[in-house]
Amino acid sequence: MFDTGGVVVPAELRQVADRARPVTLARERTLPLIEPLRPLLPDAALARGSAVAVRGAGATSLALNLAAGASLAGSWTVVVGLPDLGLAAAAEAGIDLRRLALVDAPEPGRWAAVVAALVGGVDLIVVDGRAPLTPTEGRRLGSRLRERGSVLVPVTPGATTDRTARRAGAWPADVTLSVRAAGWEGLGDGHGHLRRRRVEVEAEGRGRAARPRRAALWLPSAAGPAAALDAFDPSGPSVAPGRDDGGVGPAAVLTAAGGSTVVPFARDRRGR
Amino acid sequence: MSAEAVVRTLVVACPDWSVLAAGGRPEVPAAVIRANRVEATSPAARRDGVEAGQRRREAQGRCPGLVVLDADPARDARAFEAVAAALERFTPRIELSRPGLAAFPTRGPSRYFGGDEALARSVAAAVDEVVAGLGWPGAAGVGVADGAFAAHLAALAGPVTVVAPGGSPAHLAPLPVAVLGRPDLVDVLVRLGLRTLGAFAALDPADVVARFGADGRVAHRLARGLDERPPATAPPPRHLEVTAELDPPAERVDVAAFVAKGLADELHARLDRDGLACTRVCVLAETEHGERIERVWRHEGALGAGALADRVRWQLDGWLNGPVAVRPTSGVTRLVLTPDEVVAATGRQLGFWGGESAADERAARALARVQGLLGADAVSVPELRGGRGPGERVARVPAAAVDLASERAPGPGVDAPWPGRVPVPTPALVPPEPPPARVLDAAGEVVVVSGRGHLSRPPVRLEPAAGAPAEVVAWAGPWPVDERWWDPQGRRRRARLQLELADGRAVLVHVEGGRWAIEGVYD
Numbered sequence: 046m047f048d049t050g051g052v053v054v055p056a057e058l059r060q061v062a063d064r065a066r067p068v069t070l071a072r073e074r075t076l077p078l079i080e081p082l083r084p085l086l087p088d089a090a091l092a093r094g095s096a097v098a099v100r101g102a103g104a105t106s107l108a109l110n111l112a113a114g115a116s117l118a119g120s121w122t123v124v125v126g127l128p129d130l131g132l133a134a135a136a137e138a139g140i141d142l143r144r145l146a147l148v149d150a151p152e153p154g155r156w157a158a159v160v161a162a163l164v165g166g167v168d169l170i171v172v173d174g175r176a177p178l179t180p181t182e183g184r185r186l187g188s189r190l191r192e193r194g195s196v197l198v199p200v201t202p203g204a205t206t207d208r209t210a211r212r213a214g215a216w217p218a219d220v221t222l223s224v225r226a227a228g229w230e231g232l233g234d235g236h237g238h239l240r241r242r243r244v245e246v247e248a249e250g251r252g253r254a255a256r257p258r259r260a261a262l263w264l265p266s267a268a269g270p271a272a273a274l275d276a277f278d279p280s281g282p283s284v285a286p287g288r289d290d291g292g293v294g295p296a297a298v299l300t301a302a303g304g305s306t307v308v309p310f311a312r313d314r315r316g317r
Numbered sequence: 318m319s320a321e322a323v324v325r326t327l328v329v330a331c332p333d334w335s336v337l338a339a340g341g342r343p344e345v346p347a348a349v350i351r352a353n354r355v356e357a358t359s360p361a362a363r364r365d366g367v368e369a370g371q372r373r374r375e376a377q378g379r380c381p382g383l384v385v386l387d388a389d390p391a392r393d394a395r396a397f398e399a400v401a402a403a404l405e406r407f408t409p410r411i412e413l414s415r416p417g418l419a420a421f422p423t424r425g426p427s428r429y430f431g432g433d434e435a436l437a438r439s440v441a442a443a444v445d446e447v448v449a450g451l452g453w454p455g456a457a458g459v460g461v462a463d464g465a466f467a468a469h470l471a472a473l474a475g476p477v478t479v480v481a482p483g484g485s486p487a488h489l490a491p492l493p494v495a496v497l498g499r500p501d502l503v504d505v506l507v508r509l510g511l512r513t514l515g516a517f518a519a520l521d522p523a524d525v526v527a528r529f530g531a532d533g534r535v536a537h538r539l540a541r542g543l544d545e546r547p548p549a550t551a552p553p554p555r556h557l558e559v560t561a562e563l564d565p566p567a568e569r570v571d572v573a574a575f576v577a578k579g580l581a582d583e584l585h586a587r588l589d590r591d592g593l594a595c596t597r598v599c600v601l602a603e604t605e606h607g608e609r610i611e612r613v614w615r616h617e618g619a620l621g622a623g624a625l626a627d628r629v630r631w632q633l634d635g636w637l638n639g640p641v642a643v644r645p646t647s648g649v650t651r652l653v654l655t656p657d658e659v660v661a662a663t664g665r666q667l668g669f670w671g672g673e674s675a676a677d678e679r680a681a682r683a684l685a686r687v688q689g690l691l692g693a694d695a696v697s698v699p700e701l702r703g704g705r706g707p708g709e710r711v712a713r714v715p716a717a718a719v720d721l722a723s724e725r726a727p728g729p730g731v732d733a734p735w736p737g738r739v740p741v742p743t744p745a746l747v748p749p750e751p752p753p754a755r756v757l758d759a760a761g762e763v764v765v766v767s768g769r770g771h772l773s774r775p776p777v778r779l780e781p782a783a784g785a786p787a788e789v790v791a792w793a794g795p796w797p798v799d800e801r802w803w804d805p806q807g808r809r810r811r812a813r814l815q816l817e818l819a820d821g822r823a824v825l826v827h828v829e830g831g832r833w834a835i836e837g838v839y840d
Contacts, residue, residue, distance in 0.1 A: 105745040105840040121680035131747040132699045132711035142699045149695040166683020226821045232791040265742035
């Protein structure tokens with residue numbers, strides 16, 4: 046009916062056509078991730094219907110960065126529990142605050158009901174991974190996620206050497222991201238300010254995520270969102286050769302505004 | 318002015334109800350806090366200068382011994398059920414606006430009890446018996462006047478105040494316009510020199526509508542001693558009534574509340590279809606054994622589906638969890654919502670270019686379900702604001718107070734420079750109540766920041782009040798801030814330090830009045 050003979054189809058239109066195509070492969074049902082986190086997950090994106098657990102020192106920052114890509118693309122993020130989540134940090138990580146909602150921690154027995162009510166309605170659900178959940182509730186929640194296509198992110202902040210703490214709630218996890226902090230930069234002995242933190246993230250999971258993946262990141266970077274620590278680990282997956290955006294630019298402006306001293310800062314420590 | 322009939326109304330008002338319900342005492346300074354703002358106060362707290370709308374810190378500054386109570390509308394409603402039950406002995410038809418405020422038309426009861434004066438006195442005695450039982454005699458006032466607004470103000474004026482028939486306009490005339498409760502409008506009126514309701518009421522209605530619009534018209538009607546809108550002549554159409562049969566009967570409030578949420582949504586959909594909004598609704602619950610509770614809920618604006626469901630939940634909570642004397646003997650089997658007064662919905666004009674996307678609507682529905690499960694206050698959304706500390710730059714506002722599906726404006730001061738603010742990155746964990754800690758120097762003394770912003774000695778050790786102490790390996794600061802120095806109540810001086818600890822963690826600590834606390838953790 047619509048004969049396009051001779052008419053050049055613009056690229057945008059082709060994109061729309063691609064998007065409207067009825068058949069979707071499982072790997073196409075994904076939510077976007079910000080660039081530096083892509084090496085961590087299969088298909089370089091968050092698979093809809095999956096659960097990605099995050100734990101370790103720096104877990105809160107990582108969870109915020111995981112949600113940032115989808116949030117910028119128009120998805121809603123709901124955080125359940127976590128009363129001390131820093132909302133300014135969420136905005137700095139790249140989450141659109143207009144599409145973020147916070148739910149107070151429910152009573153112990155009602156976590157599953159509350160999270161289940163959100164599944165399907167919002168794309169990303171960040172929950173306190175220390176909250177109690179029975180294994181049965183966890184399995185049921187997992188299958189509800191797969192059916193409705195939301196992504197669950199249970200967060201367990203802090204060090205995770207304690208095995209019992211890890212087992213507090215039986216939250217489903219298709220992939221587990223463990224963060225290991227490797228030190229801050231920018232703070233001296235009475236001068237400077239916290240600028241960025243080097244972390245190593247290890248992803249373990251099952252199915253397509255069974256192969257362990259690693260990434261070394263600045264989390265947070267001097268600008269806020271996570272940034273790749275390029276060429277840090279030659280054996281790891283190749284990452285885009287983009288500069289780490291922990292440049293002097295924005296930070297220097299802010300320090301000047303903040304009225305504190307600007308410290309000359311070792312730009313290249315990775316060579317050591 | 319006009320021969321418009323105004324319903325003669327008796328109002329029972331207890332302005333301090335939420336303090337009373339939370340277990341406060343009149344002689345103890347106490348305040349109910351909601352979202353860090355004072356919502357209600359006890360008389361003792363008012364004497365110390367604590368006022369509604371103040372920040373918690375400001376209120377505590379004025380009254381150091383202030384007992385801080387959490388806001389909980391369900392608890393307030395549950396406690397108010399005892400007063401409602403006492404009023405039910407006088408008339409079966411009570412209208413509740415919110416916990417602490419009840420009204421009924423006096424026409425029938427007044428004749429039976431021998432006049433408005435006698436009725437008001439016996440109602441006051443019955444209510445006082447209830448509140449005295451809760452340890453707070455004299456907390457409630459009773460007022461009778463033409464129109465609910467005048468009666469409410471009469472009830473606030475004294476224990477028993479009866480305004481003669483036709484005397485409402487004269488009674489209202491000397492009162493300040495602030496009692497209208499519309500800050501924006503009141504501000505303009507005062508600047509125009511209209512300081513009393515009488516002066517405002519003397520304006521021509523047509524001029525008021527031309528200058529202040531529909532809301533101004535409502536305020537003007539109230540000032541003239543009329544009801545908000547002319548009385549409806551026809552009862553609302555019967556087909557708007559919605560009913561749910563519960564099988565098995567609901568013994569618990571949350572089960573019944575879940576059904577109520579669906580019922581409220583259905584009623585709302587029906588009203589929407591007819592272009593109506595509901596300002597008064599009758600909620601009827603019936604048990605297996607035929608016990609019933611019927612209450613009329615009223616709202617100044619229109620009752621949204623969420624507000625409606627909340628009121629059903631309050632009513633059932635007061636009934637099912639109330640004192641044994643009023644508690645039903647079996648579960649709720651039937652719930653009926655009947656709109657009692659409907660008005661044309663002025664509605665919401667949707668943006669032509671898809672202001673509400675499907676994702677926003679889905680999210681709003683999912684959050685509404687969570688509100689149904691946990692209560693409307695359990696869901697909040699962030700709002701950008703100006704400020705220096707990590708917790709001040711974004712505030713949490715109840716989702717019930719905003720329209721999730723539309724664009725929200727950022728708060729004031731977002732674009733201001735805020736000199737002295739903590740540089741990015743911001744701590745990812747910001748406890749709502751900063752846990753106290755001690756920052757120690759090499760000699761084991763607490764580190765002190767001088768008035769000029771100098772540290773006494775470098776910090777070497779952080780000892781949280783709860784948790785393991787840690788050595789400091791690097792630090793920076795202090796960042797002193799002296800905020801609101803022009804305001805004796807809100808003034809705040811503190812200094813911040815960033816500490817990197819031996820275990821790899823980094824924290825933001827602050828000192829205020831010689832006490833250190835952990836303001837944020839860079840997780």
